[in-house]
Amino acid sequence: MKHTLEEKRNIVRQIKRGRPLSSLCKALHLDRHMVRNWLLRYEKYGDQGLRIRTPKYHFNTQEKERIIWEHTKKRIPLQELSLRYDVDRSTIKSW
Incomplete structure (x- = not known):
């Protein structure tokens, strides 16, 4: 909705x-x-x-790995990463 x-x-x-x-x-x-x-x-x-978000940026493999690394190794919460990189939490979780 x-x-x-x-x-x-x-x-x-x-x-x-x-x-x-x-x-x-x-x-x-x-x-x-x-x-x-x-x-x-x-x-x-x-x-x-x-406001409505700008068109989605497509992350390359290295960028995705960096974000996953920040979450798993540095224990940065998904919510913070979502805001920092302007990507949905569910997208990060799916990576």
Whole structure:
């Protein structure tokens, strides 16, 4: 399900005002990873981070291996890597 920019803003505002992410996600039937990503993208890019993403970049094998290495060896969380490289967590997991 796609969410409008205004819906995302509203959800992020509620979290920023102190509403727990988990209770908000439960009440609205939203995936907490998706909402956390909205929050992180908002904190990093502002409103632009909540807008539709730019066309996907295609990672080559070496880039994928580097990201996997960062996750497995350096123990960088998928959420952080997702934000850093602008790639979905599920994509990283599938690699």
